[in-house]
Amino acid sequence: MKFTDQLAAAQRGNDSLLCVGLDPEPGKFPAKWKGDADRIYDFCAAIVDATKDVACAFKPQIAYFAGNRAEDQLERLMAHIKRVAPSVPVILDAKRGDIGSTAEQYAREAFERYQADAVTLSPFMGFDSIEPWLRYSGKGLILLCRTSNPGGSDLQARQLANGDLLYEHVAKLAQGPWNTTGQLGLVVGATFPGEIARVRELAPTLPLLIPGVGAQGGDAEATVKAGFKPGGTIVVNSSRAVLYASSGDDFASAARAVAVQTRAALNAARSSYAAG
Numbered sequence: 001m002k003f004t005d006q007l008a009a010a011q012r013g014n015d016s017l018l019c020v021g022l023d024p025e026p027g028k029f030p031a032k033w034k035g036d037a038d039r040i041y042d043f044c045a046a047i048v049d050a051t052k053d054v055a056c057a058f059k060p061q062i063a064y065f066a067g068n069r070a071e072d073q074l075e076r077l078m079a080h081i082k083r084v085a086p087s088v089p090v091i092l093d094a095k096r097g098d099i100g101s102t103a104e105q106y107a108r109e110a111f112e113r114y115q116a117d118a119v120t121l122s123p124f125m126g127f128d129s130i131e132p133w134l135r136y137s138g139k140g141l142i143l144l145c146r147t148s149n150p151g152g153s154d155l156q157a158r159q160l161a162n163g164d165l166l167y168e169h170v171a172k173l174a175q176g177p178w179n180t181t182g183q184l185g186l187v188v189g190a191t192f193p194g195e196i197a198r199v200r201e202l203a204p205t206l207p208l209l210i211p212g213v214g215a216q217g218g219d220a221e222a223t224v225k226a227g228f229k230p231g232g233t234i235v236v237n238s239s240r241a242v243l244y245a246s247s248g249d250d251f252a253s254a255a256r257a258v259a260v261q262t263r264a265a266l267n268a269a270r271s272s273y274a275a276g
Ligand SMILES: O=C(O)c1cc(=O)[nH]c(=O)n1[C@@H]1O[C@H](COP(=O)(O)O)[C@@H](O)[C@H]1O
Pocket: 021, 023, 061, 093, 095, 120, 146, 147, 148, 149, 187, 188, 189, 211, 212, 213, 214, 215, 216, 237, 238, 239, 240, 241
């Protein structure tokens, strides 16, 4: 099934716009596992089990696994998600971008080794760095556009000779000439609702991955208002606020409670939008 169809089905099935980000930091694990990188799989699997009927996607961030020499645990986690939540797509957050021959290897890593349904990519190296990924038909390719961090403005808000800001240009390319196969989406930070609205205007049909609610302070309601449109969905990611809702043995039930609360806030904003 295509990523966009999987996502639409999961959003309907779990009545959710919430993506649960899997950014495991052993130093923040509950006391019984604290500091133990061998428990990354156990921790993330418990979060998946507790939120699999609340999330429309999961987003493991590859650095948290690679940095802890835990790629094998990421493979096991991907297999676990496919087993217990087969209808919830997985976005591998890898932010890759490189020349074609290297991009081919990165694409093998994401889609063959880890079996991801979608991946985050940097568009900075241009279309030929995206092309190898397009050969994996139906997989989602989500390009960084207007990122959530303050330094995102350093380059993304620069004005080009044609008057567009760089992130606006990326949005236009992704909606238009680069989207030869319909696989592209865009990353826009929840910390910049004005820019989310502008990206939605320029890219009316692309799925927007919107990180930055929760720990980075982005507002759920403003995010939905700016980004959600019928025919143009959003996937709103929260990682730390869900994962580390409690540092006790109740961490999984606490994560679930925050996920349920966040889903409700997003849904309330979506219904008020639909009501006009
Ligand atoms: O591509 C991303 O997911 C991403 C893009 C962006 O602009 N900002 C951003 O925070 N992210 C990722 O989204 C997650 C945010 O985590 P929390 O701030 O803990 O919710 C991290 O995994 C980041 O790497």
